[in-house]
Amino acid sequence: MPVFFILLWLLLPDGPPADADQDSLPDEFEDRILQVFRPKFHVSRTDCDVLPSEFEPGAKAPKSVARNGAIYGQVFPLATTGRSGFFLEVHYLHLWKQDCGRAGHALDAEHVSALLTAPAIDAPVHDWKAVYWYAAAHEDTLCDAGNGARAESLDAERKGPHVWLSHGKHASYLTLELCKVRGCGGDLCRDMVLAPEGPLINLGEWDHLRNGATWVRGGPWSMKPKFQPDFTPAALAMFDGLGPEGSGSVNSSLAPVKAVMMAGGEAAGGVQTAGQQTDKALQKADRHATSALDQAASSTGNALSRALRSTGRSLKKAAEATGLK
Ligand SMILES: [Ca+2]
Numbered sequence: 532m533p534v535f536f537i538l539l540w541l542l543l544p545d546g547p548p549a550d551a552d553q554d555s556l557p558d559e560f561e562d563r564i565l566q567v568f569r570p571k572f573h574v575s576r577t578d579c580d581v582l583p584s585e586f587e588p589g590a591k592a593p594k595s596v597a598r599n600g601a602i603y604g605q606v607f608p609l610a611t612t613g614r615s616g617f618f619l620e621v622h623y624l625h626l627w628k629q630d631c632g633r634a635g636h637a638l639d640a641e642h643v644s645a646l647l648t649a650p651a652i653d654a655p656v657h658d659w660k661a662v663y664w665y666a667a668a669h670e671d672t673l674c675d676a677g678n679g680a681r682a683e684s685l686d687a688e689r690k691g692p693h694v695w696l697s698h699g700k701h702a703s704y705l706t707l708e709l710c711k712v713r714g715c716g717g718d719l720c721r722d723m724v725l726a727p728e729g730p731l732i733n734l735g736e737w738d739h740l741r742n743g744a745t746w747v748r749g750g751p752w753s754m755k756p757k758f759q760p761d762f763t764p765a766a767l768a769m770f771d772g773l774g775p776e777g778s779g780s781v782n783s784s785l786a787p788v789k790a791v792m793m794a795g796g797e798a799a800g801g802v803q804t805a806g807q808q809t810d811k812a813l814q815k816a817d818r819h820a821t822s823a824l825d826q827a828a829s830s831t832g833n834a835l836s837r838a839l840r841s842t843g844r845s846l847k848k849a850a851e852a853t854g855l856k
């Protein structure tokens with residue numbers, strides 16, 4: 532536990548501040564951080580699922596009790612190397628009862644995250660500021676359109692950014708324009724309105740959940756990866772490559788292999804024009820393609836150009852493997 536919190540503990544008559552999720556950050560501190568940096572979400576007025584859901588606390592499986600715009604949060608310390616200062620990673624999850632897009636399905640977990648920094652890990656809330664924001668879109672599929680930006684380019688260093696959630700699919704975008712051009716053309720941001728602020732609920736950490744969030748472990752969705760860091764060393768290297776002005780407020784998704792995917796516009800366009808594939812098929816294709824791309828991305832020198840060529844070959848094989856061509 533950081534020195535400040537230990538000293539605070541010694542001074543407090545009631546013992547140490549509560550840390551229910553056992554990540555060294557006091558509950559109250561985490562909850563205030565979540566409030567300060569909460570994004571402003573825009574949703575489609577005609578979205579079939581209306582708003583993100585609140586789920587029944589203590590349940591073994593996710594059961595929506597209200598579609599009220601609830602946002603679930605997570606805050607944890609992030610260890611980094613070669614950087615001065617201290618860091619937190621903050622997640623905001625918008626969880627839906629229904630994905631109503633192509634190949635729709637029950638339960639839909641999407642999220643936005645931020646990297647925060649301060650001079651000390653026990654710095655007060657007002658000393659923390661956001662460095663980068665990331666918005667997930669079709670994560671872990673060939674249509675991965677994860678987008679990131681420097682916080683200052685979004686005017687979101689001391690507060691949350693505006694985020695647009697695509698109609699029916701709920702992919703997250705840091706600009707409205709991105710929603711129109713990314714995600715294999717399947718995303719629409721139409722009739723967008725600012726969502727009402729529902730409850731903001733801290734999930735805690737995977738092994739020590741808070742607020743009765745046991746339901747995240749049940750159901751058909753895969754929630755555990757959502758609790759893992761987005762700002763890995765590889766991802767941070769990509770974010771660092773953003774221009775100082777945060778030009779376009781966008782970069783490709785987090786993993787280097789996915790960056791290659793997005794850079795391979797010709798290959799991705801080929802998949803798009805194949806046209807009738809489902810998200811499930813794309814996920815299968817992604818698994819086929821990842822191995823070759825991993826190898827390409829781990830190389831040095833002109834790895835990118837070689838990886839792009841590899842991408843085309845891999846996508847062709849993947850498409851054949853999934854019957855897309
Ligand atoms: Ca904690």
Ligand SMILES: [Ca+2]
Nearest residue numbers: 552554606607
């Ligand atoms: Ca936490």
